[in-house]
Amino acid sequence: MPQETFFNLPDVKRNLIISAAMEEFSTANYNTASINQICKKSNIAKGSFYQYFTDKLDLYVYIMTLAIEEKIKFFSTVLAEFHTLTLLEQIRLLFIKGIEFAKSHPQYAALGEQFSKENDESAKLSVMKEGDRQSESLFMEMIHNAKSKGEIDNRVDPLALSMMLQSLNSAVNGYMLNKFGNIRYEYNKEDINNFVDSLLDIIFNGIQSREGDYHE
Amino acid sequence: MPQETFFNLPDVKRNLIISAAMEEFSTANYNTASINQICKKSNIAKGSFYQYFTDKLDLYVYIMTLAIEEKIKFFSTVLAEFHTLTLLEQIRLLFIKGIEFAKSHPQYAALGEQFSKENDESAKLSVMKEGDRQSESLFMEMIHNAKSKGEIDNRVDPLALSMMLQSLNSAVNGYMLNKFGNIRYEYNKEDINNFVDSLLDIIFNGIQSREGDYHE
DNA sequence: TGACATTATGACCACTCGGTCATATAATAT
DNA sequence: ATATTATATGACCGAGTGGTCATAATGTCA
Numbered sequence: 238m239p240q241e242t243f244f245n246l247p248d249v250k251r252n253l254i255i256s257a258a259m260e261e262f263s264t265a266n267y268n269t270a271s272i273n274q275i276c277k278k279s280n281i282a283k284g285s286f287y288q289y290f291t292d293k294l295d296l297y298v299y300i301m302t303l304a305i306e307e308k309i310k311f312f313s314t315v316l317a318e319f320h321t322l323t324l325l326e327q328i329r330l331l332f333i334k335g336i337e338f339a340k341s342h343p344q345y346a347a348l349g350e351q352f353s354k355e356n357d358e359s360a361k362l363s364v365m366k367e368g369d370r371q372s373e374s375l376f377m378e379m380i381h382n383a384k385s386k387g388e389i390d391n392r393v394d395p396l397a398l399s400m401m402l403q404s405l406n407s408a409v410n411g412y413m414l415n416k417f418g419n420i421r422y423e424y425n426k427e428d429i430n431n432f433v434d435s436l437l438d439i440i441f442n443g444i445q446s447r448e449g450d451y452h453e
Numbered sequence: 454m455p456q457e458t459f460f461n462l463p464d465v466k467r468n469l470i471i472s473a474a475m476e477e478f479s480t481a482n483y484n485t486a487s488i489n490q491i492c493k494k495s496n497i498a499k500g501s502f503y504q505y506f507t508d509k510l511d512l513y514v515y516i517m518t519l520a521i522e523e524k525i526k527f528f529s530t531v532l533a534e535f536h537t538l539t540l541l542e543q544i545r546l547l548f549i550k551g552i553e554f555a556k557s558h559p560q561y562a563a564l565g566e567q568f569s570k571e572n573d574e575s576a577k578l579s580v581m582k583e584g585d586r587q588s589e590s591l592f593m594e595m596i597h598n599a600k601s602k603g604e605i606d607n608r609v610d611p612l613a614l615s616m617m618l619q620s621l622n623s624a625v626n627g628y629m630l631n632k633f634g635n636i637r638y639e640y641n642k643e644d645i646n647n648f649v650d651s652l653l654d655i656i657f658n659g660i661q662s663r664e665g666d667y668h669e
Numbered sequence: 670t671g672a673c674a675t676t677a678t679g680a681c682c683a684c685t686c687g688g689t690c691a692t693a694t695a696a697t698a699t
Numbered sequence: 700a701t702a703t704t705a706t707a708t709g710a711c712c713g714a715g716t717g718g719t720c721a722t723a724a725t726g727t728c729a
């Protein structure tokens with residue numbers, strides 16, 4: 238955690254440092270990101286930086302924690318109404334909300350992307366000790382719930398499905414980010430919904446030839 | 454491409470350099486990987502290195518190209534008999550072979566992992582200019598083939614399915630690598646087969662409750 | 670043996686890195 | 700005005716980076 242000095246800073250200055258750091262860590266990985274650059278971008282002296290943060294790792298964990306908190310806040314309203322929904326609706330909501338988050342918080346999304354690619358194990362561990370961990374078990378919980386309600390077939394392997402959903406979730410985000418990175422979200426809302434529904438259709442109905450209409 | 458001098462080297466020495474470089478590039482990303490370390494590991498002087506390769510990028514592209522060629526060689530026999538198989542068999546074969554490749558060529562697999570996480574865009578571009586590109590269109594081709602044969606439902610979105618397969622393919626590999634990284638492959642052959650089949654079952658039949666047996 | 674081309678070497682260059690520290694400045698309290 | 704505390708600063712450190720180059724060693728002909 239940053240020193241008290243950092244939080245005593247005027248808001249403008251503190252936010253400047255934060256956004257400079259976010260820019261750096263969303264562009265480069267832990268080892269490549271440069272404290273010097275962050276200092277330059279935020280117009281503070283090197284010595285000042287080390288009065289706010291004990292070291293590079295301290296800053297890294299702080300920034301990543303901010304991103305995680307923002308994401309949790311964004312998803313909290315969704316999760317609250319989860320128990321009223323079917324598995325299809327739940328997954329759909331998670332996918333759509335994930336894309337929405339990336340659209341409305343591109344900086345945070347880029348930080349998450351970087352983090353998932355991070356090479357430095359100790360940096361990764363330090364961040365994970367601080368928060369998160371829930372998304373993995375979230376899917377598992379959803380699956381078990383749905384199974385007990387008879388929403389999904391008994392033959393489905395929960396572990397395989399969970400891995401599948403996790404993988405798809407991040408793939409969809411990455412895909413959308415690359416594809417529509419610079420276009421305004423509103424414009425593609427329909428496309429995105431259609432794409433997500435196509436994915437869900439595969440997951441729920443399979444790809445094998447089937448006769449007639451959806452037998453839902 | 455390396456200089457002629459490099460290929461004139463005695464096999465032992467040349468291979469030592471190659472394996473030292475592979476070790477480095479499978480552990481660190483492009484910017485973090487160190488020429489100095491590679492020289493130390495392979496017992497050559499810095500000056501010698503720069504008589505073999507024009508610069509770091511030259512070495513990087515060369516090493517990655519070797520890995521790609523090895524992977525293509527490994528898959529070529531499989532691809533040759535593809536036209537005789539159903540989509541299910543094709544996908545199954547790709548998944549299983551992918552895991553086998555990672556097991557029997559862990560170094561190459563690690564290089565691929567690193568490459569997929571690479572931050573340096575110019576390094577990535579240089580490698581892609583040199584080879585590859587096929588896996589993306591391979592899935593699409595398979596899907597269109599299967600559709601024309603009536604193997605999969607008309608309602609399935611080819612793009613969504615292609616992305617799904619790609620994503621799952623790499624996820625399965627990463628998952629297996631993490632899970633069984635240090636255990637011998639033979640030991641888990643059954644587990645792996647079962648897991649892949651669970652995934653394929655979901656893809657082909659969906660997860661929605663269905664009555665009776667597989668209606669294949 | 671001597672001439673010539675090929676390969677090997679490591680000190681050296683300019684640069685960047687994360688981190689330190691003595692010192693200067695500003696703010697607050699007495 | 701003085702003493703005390705909190706903040707700001709940038710030169711400096713040791714280490715590592717990719718890359719260069721004059722020089723030394725080796726191999727190959729005549």
